[in-house]
Amino acid sequence: MSFSTLSPIPMAEDVRAACDDCEWTGLAETCSDIRNPSQRLNAGSEVPAGECPVCGCLAYVEKPDEPAKREEVSHAGLPPDPDGQNDDRADWAESALVTFRDKTGTDKDDALCDLIADLLHWCDRYGYDFDNELKRGRGHYWAETQEGGGW
Numbered sequence: 001m002s003f004s005t006l007s008p009i010p011m012a013e014d015v016r017a018a019c020d021d022c023e024w025t026g027l028a029e030t031c032s033d034i035r036n037p038s039q040r041l042n043a044g045s046e047v048p049a050g051e052c053p054v055c056g057c058l059a060y061v062e063k064p065d066e067p068a069k070r071e072e073v074s075h076a077g078l079p080p081d082p083d084g085q086n087d088d089r090a091d092w093a094e095s096a097l098v099t100f101r102d103k104t105g106t107d108k109d110d111a112l113c114d115l116i117a118d119l120l121h122w123c124d125r126y127g128y129d130f131d132n133e134l135k136r137g138r139g140h141y142w143a144e145t146q147e148g149g150g151w
């Protein structure tokens with residue numbers, strides 16, 4: 001028995017936890033003991049389920065009333081994220097695609113391509129130059145993925 005670890009609080013078997021840092025979610029019982037809890041936990045804050053088995057950061061029990069975590073997103077090989085907002089940006093795009101799929105019934109594999117095609121129709125009707133907007137969008141993306149920020 002070591003005093004430098006804190007055993008995860010006992011859980012029902014099907015309780016799920018999510019990592020605070022990476023995209024890991026899984027059964028709370030698969031979390032590891034928390035190392036150096038006195039340095040990592042603040043009095044009064046939520047007690048973690050344990051350490052994330054993937055990255056070792058703290059994982060917390062998922063609240064049943066929280067919306068389901070979005071589909072597993074791989075962070076491997078992602079470009080730099082200097083302002084830490086690129087996950088949010090991807091989420092905003094995901095919201096647009098979800099809405100588009102709701103409206104059209106397009107399946108997941110075709111949704112992006114169909115949305116782009118429909119944006120071309122939209123540009124015809126509202127006087128935008130799609131290629132120019134694409135160029136501007138790529139410029140924003142470029143700036144948002146440079147080490148240290150490209151702005």
Ligand SMILES: [Zn+2]
Pocket residue numbers: 019020021022023024052053054055056057
């Ligand atoms: Zn993690």
